[in-house]
Amino acid sequence: MxxxxxxxxxxxxxxxxxxxxxxxxxxxxxxxxxxxxxxxxxxxxxxxxxxxxxxxxxxxxxxxxxxxxxxxxxxxxxxxxxxxxxxxxxxxxxxxxxxTPTALFYFAFGCLLIAISFIDLDHQIIPDKLSLPGIIIFSTSCFFVPQMRFVSVIGGILTGGGILYLVALLYYCIRKHQGMGGGDIKLLAMIGAATGVKGVFFTLFTGSVFGTLGGVGAMILAGKSEKREAKIPFGPFLSLGAMLYIFWGEPIIRWYINFQK
Structure with a gap:
């Protein structure tokens, strides 16, 4: 048995x-x-x-x-x-x-990230019907995740949405056209609601690393004439970074801090 x-x-x-x-x-x-x-x-x-x-x-x-x-x-x-x-x-x-309630909470969070990631891969959009309710729903993380507090939830939402908003604004001021969609901003705000400020920075860093590697790989696979037109959705890489944080974020952060000493 x-x-x-x-x-x-x-x-x-x-x-x-x-x-x-x-x-x-x-x-x-x-x-x-x-x-x-x-x-x-x-x-x-x-x-x-x-x-x-x-x-x-x-x-x-x-x-x-x-x-x-x-x-x-x-x-x-x-x-x-x-x-x-x-x-x-x-x-x-x-x-x-x-x-535990923590596992069920993160499962719901992960499922939404999976749906968002594949939609973004196919259509290069992140539907507001998923991200906006997600910000509200996963703001309850302080009730399900022991290390989360309400102040962490608010800080995560403001930091997640604020960082990418400033990046998008700066890019627009320099290049005079939009380089990052509002969907990514709302997605990172949703991730912040579920993981807090620390999770936002971890997600943004790892997502950027994997996004860069993915972009380079896509450009290599694409023909020379297509390289300038290649657009890589950022949502899947942010989602990957968020899940890495949930499973291994704390050990990776501790390893990085010790490595810098």
Whole structure:
């Protein structure tokens, strides 16, 4: 018989993949202005309704060999990838925080970051319908995360939104055109609500590092004629930085401080 902790870990992963399946709906439909509730799941190519037994997270993709059962149109690898990422997020949070309000809070936060990241990758937008309610919802972090205080929440929101606003304003004054969207500003404010001032600075630093590496990689892969037109969304890198802070932020900060001594 499986130990209770192992059983809960398995359930956490399975639950996460199911939520990931719902996130796929949000990622696909919200930018198009479609309802995320109705109609039920269907193939984007032939619009045939997908029975529940062909809509099992990850498993159905493998069984169907990445093709629609009815029209044989290819299914994007994005779908099982989102489900896998969300499942691993749920599992990782359980292993770090166990089955606590902190784990549930950060799971909700991580799910929203996943949806925002993939929407930003596809459309280079961060919907206000996600970020603005997110600022309000995750302002409750002081009730779920032991080290968070209300002053940390307010400081995180003001610092997160304020830093990127000043960066965007400075860029506009120098270049005379917009270089950073308002969505990134609201996203970092939301991250600040959940992680505080320290989380904002950690997220901004690590997000900038990964964003720079991602931008260089994209320019190398793109043709020379496309390099000047390449636009790299910043939202996914901010989201990655925020999750790194939640899992390993404090040890990384301590290592960095000791390294500087």
């Amino acid at each position: 499986l130990p209770l902790s192992t059983f809960i870990a398995i359930i956490s992963f399975v639950f996460g993949t199911c939520i990931g399946s719902f996130l796929n709906v949000v990622i696909y439909r919200m930018p198009e202005g479609q309802s995320i509730v109705s109609p039920p799941s269907h193939c984007p190519a032939c619009t045939h309704a997908i029975p529940f037994y062909f809509n099992l997270p990850i498993i159905s993709f493998l069984l169907l060999k990445g093709k629609c059962r009815f029209c044989k149109a290819p299914i994007s690898i994005r779908y099982p990838l989102v489900e896998l990422i969300t499942g691993l997020l749920a599992l990782g949070l359980f292993l770090k925080f166990e089955l």
